[in-house]
Amino acid sequence: MAEIFLDNETLFIRNNDLIEKLSSLEVFSLFVRKRNLGKINYSDIKIPDRIKEIKFRKKPSHLIVSLELDDEQKVKVSCCLGGVQLYGKLSHLDLRKIVDNEYVIINNEWIPISEESIQDNLNLLKDSDFSTKTISFGNVFNYLGLFSSPFLDSTELSFKILEEVKVSQYSDIQEKDGIFRIELYDYQKEGLKWLKFCSLNGIGTILGDDMGLGKTAQVIAFICWGIENNLFDNYLIVVPSTLLENWRREFLFFTDNKVEPYIHHGANRTGLRRVLENEKIVLTTYSLIINDSALFGSINWGACILDEASLIKNYQAERTIAIKSIPSKVRVAMTGTPVENSLLDLWSISDFCNEGYLGSIEEFKDVYVDQTVEQNLGNVNLERLKNLTSNIMLRRMKIDILDSLPDRIDIHQAIKQGPYEFEKYHELRDEILSRSDGGAVVFELIRKLYRFCSHPLLVDGITDVGITELTQKSVKFSRTLEILNEIKEKGEKVLIFSEIIDMIDLFKLSLSSFFGIKVFNIDGRVPVSERQESIDEFSKQDGFAVMVLNPVTAGMGLNITSANHVIHYTRQWNPALEEQASARAYRNGQKKGVNIYYPYYVETIEETIDNRLRQKFQLSESVIEVTSNNTDELEFLYEILKKDKYE
Structure with missing residues (x-):
């Protein structure tokens, strides 16, 4: 006769000499529906009294994972399932076991986990190690951005706290009296800090400061810092053709002529990969990204930076498709107008920075675009979109920083x-x-x-x-x-x-x-x-x-x-x-x-x-x-x- 037994809050079946772990679906079929288990008749299965006392829920519940930092600056993980708090502090392996089981037995109750939260918590767990403060922040970050997956409670783990933790790992990277020679305003220093943080964590970002606040200065300061600390091998900057010369001169001005980008432009431009690979900073135009897409796509760029990024607001445009195909570790979009005509503008720019962060274009349209303006303005989804984009966009308006900004x-x-x-x-x-x-x-x-x-x-x-x-x-x-x-x-x-x-x-x-x-x-x-x-x-x-x-x-x-x-x-x-x-x-x-x-x-x-x-x-x-x-x-x-x- 087959026998069910419980080991470490996990249900198993022993049939002769064969022992198998029961899946959530099998537990539900056996204990809720009283059905046969494969070829084994229900009546032929021995169930101990201890297991018979367990209450089996019929409806799956969402597994909500909470992250916070303990006194030792390590990431603390706890879970809540169906309104029931699970244990206390969990290790990375504890959480993986819960997700792999697809259910939890606690307080003499069996609670199945919803399929959606199982999948999303698997994404969260991928390559992460919660036992140390070197949390795979990129996974948490992407998890926060999943469209229909509100299964992470990050209220205790704010963006700024994560920033302090992650950047502290790079304490050997110090500020220097380096090649960037101009004193930034206080708000620009905050922008530089933000760009450092995003680059260290492999997160794409929108630098959405109001026009005239010096986005170019902040980006050049970031590149100079990156060069000094060997952050990336190379940097690709894409600008409208009208701004090529201005960018070149800004580099010379801010670095006392120490840094001059290589300009890839004109009829006599190179077609050789090795030429671009030997340059630290390559400056080019949107039109040439299309014309020379194979050349740019053959190089692994450290950072791909777009000025006037509203030029990729049309996600179906040839230039947008070409730019998104360029491999890079970090992407930065500079624009004072992240939304011009439609929320689709924001999706396109965000998707360049972090592909899939706001879901697919179809999901985005379903949630935001396929509604009337009146519905959107009063819809909680709009507030959620605002919160999501705030995770990847730094945006300051003149009115917000008048104390540190000249009139x-x-x-x-x-x-x-x-x-x-x-x-x-x-x-x-x-x-x-x-x-x-x-x-x-x-x-x-x-x-x-x-x-x-x-x-x-x-x-x-x-x-x-x-x-x-x-x-x-x-x-x-x-x-x-x-x-x-x-x-x-x-x-x-x-x-x-x-x-x-x-x-x-x-x-x-x-x-x-x-x-x-x-x-x-x-x-x-x-x-x-x-x-x-x-x-x-x-x-x-x-x-x-x-x-x-x-x-x-x-x-x-x-x-x-x-x-x-x-x-x-x-x-x-x-x-x-x-x-x-x-x-x-x-x-x-x-x-x-x-x-x-x-x-x-x-x-x-x-x-x-x-x-x-x-x-x-x-x-x-x-x-x-x-x-x-x-x-x-x-x-x-x-x-x-x-x-x-x-x-």
Whole structure:
């Protein structure tokens, strides 16, 4: 006769000389349904009185695992099943035994474990060792993100506590007076600490700080720290083509020219794997990730970092698919707008950082997207999504960190000309240098070069063109449009300054069509009596609005504090003139931090003007009398053109 016996809270059957452990399904069939056990008749099975006294539950219960840290900074594991607390502190093996058994016998009661929590606790246990503080945090982390698996109670094990525990394992990695030479703001130091933590734990992250808070500085500081401590063999940074040169210069600026990334771009770029493998930092563009996907995919990257990561918001886009196929140990997405049009944007970016963290796209849609906005806003799922994303995203807004943030942020953006612009620019430059008559003719040609840098089409007198051609012919215009899109997503207002009337008209025509809004303008053609009325109408606009102004005509006396973004699209020789133009937004009554952008082309007269203005500003402290562009400055430009050097 077969016999059931209990050993160490586990049920077994002995049939002749064969002993087998009973599965949860077999226990349920035998003791709840009173059914035969395979070929063994129920009536032929001997059940001891001790086992007959056990109460067998019919319905499975979820196994809730609780994690916390004990006094010795070791991970403490405890379980709750069906409202019953299981034992006390458990070891890694204790938990595995419970999960493997698929049931628990406690207080003379047999409680089956639900299939869902069995599977998810197996995921949690994989490669983890709870006997030491070297917990496989990646498993816990992914477990926290499982969509329909609320089987981990981590209230006692906060993210910050785990951070302290995990980072303490790397106590040999010390802060040094290293290659990153600029002092970060306090909030940026916290961002650097976060990036370190995520990289040490193999966790992808979204650096979602508000625009203007210095995401680039934090990432460069992180890379410098990683290089000093041999964290990764290499770093891949993917940026819009308009930001390639700006990133290169930021590296040089923040490291005193000690670190310069290798730029993979242009028709003469390498196609050899060994070339990229020999570089510590590789900087490339989204378009080349598609074109050279096989090359990038053949290299195991330490960290893959995306700037303007909203460019992969479409999870079906070719660039998104290509980027997600690149192997890397850690992924960082930099974006001030993690959600632009839909929650699917957030899913796509999060899935790049940690594949599967928010479930499959179908699961995500079922829980969040396939509901009305009204249902979502009042749905607990939305709060849960917020909690889930907070585990992988660091996001600070200006309003949250005003104590450590200057009210005004000046952003000088170096831009490299596209092939078309580069060729045409140097044709104009050569024409200037070939003229022997000098004087007014040469100076007029220099002004033409200045106009060309605003937009090449202005030189030919073309202003009635679509947004596509405008962006194709001018990298600077394209970058400005990217900035405007970011401002639009924030629902804020912007002032664009240009002294070129045709450029003002071009902005007004193209932006009104592209954004579907009225674009306001103030220049010499707008009567003084109508200017305040235009400002009032601009200020009353709900959310995003654009006003284009001439810095001479509208640079003084106007209060436009409804805008908190300023773009100096064409530059002035006088820093005081630019300061007064910026002061239309950055003045008493402004309640938000103000971002002031200075986009300029490198290795052109625009770079010369930008450097000259910075020198003048430092010298004058903004007290130079406002004057118009003068002959001395044009002569200075002419000398620079002859040297073929921009300084």
